[in-house]
Amino acid sequence: MSRFAVRFLGCKVSQADATLIRDALIDAGHVEAPPEHADVHVVNTCALTLEAERKSRQQVNRAARAGRTFVTGCAANLNAAQFAAEGVTVVGRSAERAAADIVALLGRPQPLACQDADRPRGRTRAFVKVQNGCDQRCSFCIIPWTRGAAESRPLAEVLRDCRRRLVEGHPELVLTGINIGGWRDPDAGAELGDLVTAIGRLDGVRRVRISSIEPGDVTPRLVAAMAATPGMGRHMHVPLQSGDPDVLAAMGRSYTVERFRDACRWAREAMPGLNLTTDAIVGFPTEDEAAFRRTLSLVEEIGMAKVHVFPYSPRPGTAAAAMGDRVPPDVKAERSLRLRELSERLGREHRRRRAGQRDEVLVERALDDGTLVGYGSDYTRFALPPGAGEPGDLVAVEVAGAAGDHLAGRPVA
Numbered sequence: 001m002s003r004f005a006v007r008f009l010g011c012k013v014s015q016a017d018a019t020l021i022r023d024a025l026i027d028a029g030h031v032e033a034p035p036e037h038a039d040v041h042v043v044n045t046c047a048l049t050l051e052a053e054r055k056s057r058q059q060v061n062r063a064a065r066a067g068r069t070f071v072t073g074c075a076a077n078l079n080a081a082q083f084a085a086e087g088v089t090v091v092g093r094s095a096e097r098a099a100a101d102i103v104a105l106l107g108r109p110q111p112l113a114c115q116d117a118d119r120p121r122g123r124t125r126a127f128v129k130v131q132n133g134c135d136q137r138c139s140f141c142i143i144p145w146t147r148g149a150a151e152s153r154p155l156a157e158v159l160r161d162c163r164r165r166l167v168e169g170h171p172e173l174v175l176t177g178i179n180i181g182g183w184r185d186p187d188a189g190a191e192l193g194d195l196v197t198a199i200g201r202l203d204g205v206r207r208v209r210i211s212s213i214e215p216g217d218v219t220p221r222l223v224a225a226m227a228a229t230p231g232m233g234r235h236m237h238v239p240l241q242s243g244d245p246d247v248l249a250a251m252g253r254s255y256t257v258e259r260f261r262d263a264c265r266w267a268r269e270a271m272p273g274l275n276l277t278t279d280a281i282v283g284f285p286t287e288d289e290a291a292f293r294r295t296l297s298l299v300e301e302i303g304m305a306k307v308h309v310f311p312y313s314p315r316p317g318t319a320a321a322a323m324g325d326r327v328p329p330d331v332k333a334e335r336s337l338r339l340r341e342l343s344e345r346l347g348r349e350h351r352r353r354r355a356g357q358r359d360e361v362l363v364e365r366a367l368d369d370g371t372l373v374g375y376g377s378d379y380t381r382f383a384l385p386p387g388a389g390e391p392g393d394l395v396a397v398e399v400a401g402a403a404g405d406h407l408a409g410r411p412v413a
């Protein structure tokens with residue numbers, strides 16, 4: 001029997017993969033432990049940027065000094081040799097394959113014992129991977145080469161994972177994947193809206209969310225299914241990347257500005273009050289000042305409550321890397337600041353509009369002074385007074401006001 005610790009870098013899919021590996025080890029009879037007390041370490045790496053690869057190597061080196069180490073994930077898939085060291089083993093291209101490899105190497109001291117399987121892990125939300133890989137070829141992205149072709153997990157397998165998370169004590173399920181909108185049940189051909197509906201019917205689920213979805217996959221059918229699902233979060237993260245048609249084309253994105261507008265309109269018509277958030281890349285090689293202004297204009301037009309701003313940096317191995325890094329660093333920094341300032345203003349406006357509204361807050365944790373923090377149905381952060389509930393509780397509140405990046409909630413009967 002081994003005492004193991006699993007850590008991950010990068011996105012929510014990486015976190016879901018780490019959970020899958022953790023489950024396989026527990027089911028095989030191994031025991032999860034804090035990193036400082038573990039003799040086996042698993043590191044799920046990230047390759048989104050060169051900095052992410054550097055941090056992945058640091059984590060692996062740190063783990064290797066503490067015990068036997070297994071490495072998987074995107075950076076390992078891209079270049080396994082960079083992790084070569086004594087006591088380090090690179091496993092599987094997928095989390096499923098990695099889990100099977102690690103179990104085979106460590107053995108099954110108590111086959112399928114499932115001890116600790118129902119132990120809550122200190123988080124109220126659980127990320128459930130429904131899909132992996134990507135068939136798109138965005139010019140700035142390395143992920144299709146690290147994750148492979150798009151592949152959907154069967155409906156029955158996803159529902160099994162969801163039930164396990166609910167038993168563990170997670171009242172919120174967040175569906176995640178590399179390109180989640182392309183999910184199709186391999187057997188029955190069900191689509192993402194059907195999956196959302198099925199998960200919403202599970203016993204014990206209090207809230208369901210979709211982590212991120214491409215604009216071209218937002219359809220009237222999907223948003224109608226979301227609107228009809230009890231507990232569905234009134235939040236959608238729809239990546240924009242750029243509001244300029246020519247930049248979108250150079251990025252190899254699969255939608256137009258008009259299709260992005262349609263996606264946001266359909267979503268808001270189906271779910272009034274929907275909180276829309278997005279991603280944007282600033283300083284792409286073909287972006288000039290006029291193109292950047294079009295991004296600012298579209299973000300304001302749509303009323304995005306949050307923009308995750310990413311200054312462009314060339315990723316070796318991608319098509320965009322051949323375009324060079326044409327936008328000077330100081331220009332990228334200045335544009336990033338302008339977009340973040342717009343994002344902060346739109347976020348404040350969104351929170352001000354919530355004044356006096358009723359909501360339900362899923363409590364996540366208590367601060368040192370007893371203040372409770374959690375998230376409302378539209379994924380807006382809330383602060384509640386001490387004693388209003390416990391982590392994992394869904395507390396009915398009235399929005400008492402906005403403070404900084406969160407709302408103040410007043411519990412109501």
